Amino acid sequence: MHSFVNPGGVKRHVLAIHKEFRGLGYASLIVPPSRSKTEQPGQDIEFLGRSWSFLFNGSQGDFTFCSGKTAESFLNRHNFDIIHFHNFGWHSFQILKKSKAVNVLSFHASFKTLPLVSRLFQSFINKNIDGIIAPSPLILKSFRDFYGPKVVIPNGVDLSQFFPPTPKSLVCGQAPNYLTILFLGRLEKRKGLIYLLRAYQLLKQKYFFLRLVIVGDGPERKKCEQFVKSRKLADVFFAGQASEEQAPPFYRSCDIFASPAIFGESFGMVLLEAMASGKPVVAFANDGYKQVIRGVGAEFLAELGNWQELAEKIEILINSEKKRNEMGQWGIEQAKKYSWEIIAQETLLFYEKAVEYREKKRFLFK
Numbered sequence: 001m002h003s004f005v006n007p008g009g010v011k012r013h014v015l016a017i018h019k020e021f022r023g024l025g026y027a028s029l030i031v032p033p034s035r036s037k038t039e040q041p042g043q044d045i046e047f048l049g050r051s052w053s054f055l056f057n058g059s060q061g062d063f064t065f066c067s068g069k070t071a072e073s074f075l076n077r078h079n080f081d082i083i084h085f086h087n088f089g090w091h092s093f094q095i096l097k098k099s100k101a102v103n104v105l106s107f108h109a110s111f112k113t114l115p116l117v118s119r120l121f122q123s124f125i126n127k128n129i130d131g132i133i134a135p136s137p138l139i140l141k142s143f144r145d146f147y148g149p150k151v152v153i154p155n156g157v158d159l160s161q162f163f164p165p166t167p168k169s170l171v172c173g174q175a176p177n178y179l180t181i182l183f184l185g186r187l188e189k190r191k192g193l194i195y196l197l198r199a200y201q202l203l204k205q206k207y208f209f210l211r212l213v214i215v216g217d218g219p220e221r222k223k224c225e226q227f228v229k230s231r232k233l234a235d236v237f238f239a240g241q242a243s244e245e246q247a248p249p250f251y252r253s254c255d256i257f258a259s260p261a262i263f264g265e266s267f268g269m270v271l272l273e274a275m276a277s278g279k280p281v282v283a284f285a286n287d288g289y290k291q292v293i294r295g296v297g298a299e300f301l302a303e304l305g306n307w308q309e310l311a312e313k314i315e316i317l318i319n320s321e322k323k324r325n326e327m328g329q330w331g332i333e334q335a336k337k338y339s340w341e342i343i344a345q346e347t348l349l350f351y352e353k354a355v356e357y358r359e360k361k362r363f364l365f366k
Contacts, residue, residue: 008186009269010086010108012244013155018044020344029078033064033091048074049091064089072098082351085129088121096128102358104351106133106153107143108266122146130361131354133347135267136291148361149353154291155267156343157335161248162276178211178235179318182254182279184247184270185261187218192260192284192305194220197227197236199260199311204233207318211235215242215250251277255324256317259283262304268292272338275331280324282313296330 014030021028022044030044033051041047049066071094080101085092087108096103105125122145125132131149134140140152181200185191193214200212212233214224217240228236242250251257257274259281265288272292274281283289285301293301300317302309317324 009155009267012269013106013108014086015244016156016158016340017344017347020340021348024344024348029080031074033066033089048095051089064091066091066094068094068097071095075099075101082354084347093124096124099128102130102351102354103128104131104133104354105129106135107139108135130358131350133350136288138287138291139266148357149350151346151350151353153343153346153350154338155269155272156338156340157269157272157276159276159335159339162251162273163278163332163335178209179207179256180254181210181212181256181258181314182215182250182274183212183258183260184215184242184250184273185259187214187216187220187224189220190262190264191216191218191220192262193224194227195260195262195284195305195307195310196258197224197231197233198307199258199314200236201231201233202308202311203314203318204235206315210318211237213237213239213250213254215239215247217241247273248277251279254279256314257281258310258314259289260302260307260310261286261289265289272335276335278328278332280317280327281331282310282317284310292334297327297334300327 018028018030028044029046031046031048033049034047035051039047048071049064051064071091075095075098082104083095083099083101084104084106086106088105125143126145126147129146129148131151132140132143132146133151133153134143135152135154137152140150143150181196183193183196185193187193196212200210204210212235214237221238225238239250251274257270257279259268259270259274260283261268262284263286265286268283268289268291271281271283271289280300281293281297282300282302283293284304285298286304289301290298300313302313317327
């Protein structure tokens with residue numbers, strides 16, 4: 001899986017599932033690659049291999065490496081029953097070659113690269129993987145040639161962190177009479193912050209009481225800050241990176257949550273977090289987000305890259321407190337379906353299917 005240095009959806013998913021498993025009495029160990037020799041593992045975390053970051057496909061990726069001898073020694077020492085991979089790196093090959101456990105793969109990758117990965121490693125995956133989990137049907141479709149059990153299990157949300165919503169928090173020197181739009185995510189090309197800034201520029205000309213709070217960091221930050229400066233946009237605050245513990249107050253501080261990601265979203269955990277906080281969500285209609293925002297909520301999905309339509313969707317909510325409350329309540333009810341308790345139970349049930357398939361597979365790959 002990925003390095004644990006930077007925040008992200010995969011990291012939150014792994015930590016949340018681990019917490020649920022431990023609460024149910026299962027022994028669980030998180031095994032990421034380390035980014036540096038000085039990096040310290042946390043509780044129930046043990047490093048295996050190394051990771052180097054690189055920019056790819058408008059996002060940040062990880063190149064991971066682990067020698068076969070190191071992987072074999074590690075596996076012999078722990079004797080796992082189940083190994084659950086989250087995405088796939090070079091060190092995954094080394095582990096799978098030596099693994100005697102039941103091997104389950106969750107793939108959180110973007111749609112652009114996934115079909116290629118699936119085709120290139122189809123034979124290896126069929127031979128070494130005993131079950132595949134995807135957060136959405138679109139991702140699962142890329143593994144249609146996988147012989148074993150497959151299932152859609154979405155990402156989840158920690159309702160105890162966000163629900164029930166607490167009184168509105170004040171962040172970034174907020175004045176109570178301002179209406180706040182929040183962006184929370186990595187500042188990289190695929191997250192589409194520049195489109196939200198263009199929409200905000202349009203809206204700010206009509207609504208002086210608007211403010212935009214941007215939580216996150218990344219390679220696009222300088223470009224976005226320069227856009228704000230060159231357009232002389234007022235009341236835009238770059239709050240920097242926030243940890244998982246620091247995020248809830250930012251959600252509570254806003255009136256509208258906006259997520260203008262243009263591609264590469266397999267699901268959209270930030271949407272669930274905003275919904276669990278009782279906040280209306282406006283976003284671009286990328287394939288991943290359409291799996292989460294359905295029914296009534298789909299009214300506030302704008303065409304990909306169309307920042308004028310994004311502004312129109314936000315404007316509806318600016319002008320109607322009633323609509324903001326209605327969509328916030330809708331979001332709370334939807335988020336309840338994605339509690340980590342439910343997601344963990346579904347994952348455990350799938351492990352049982354993978355164990356059964358492992359027994360049958362001995363006759364398929366001799």
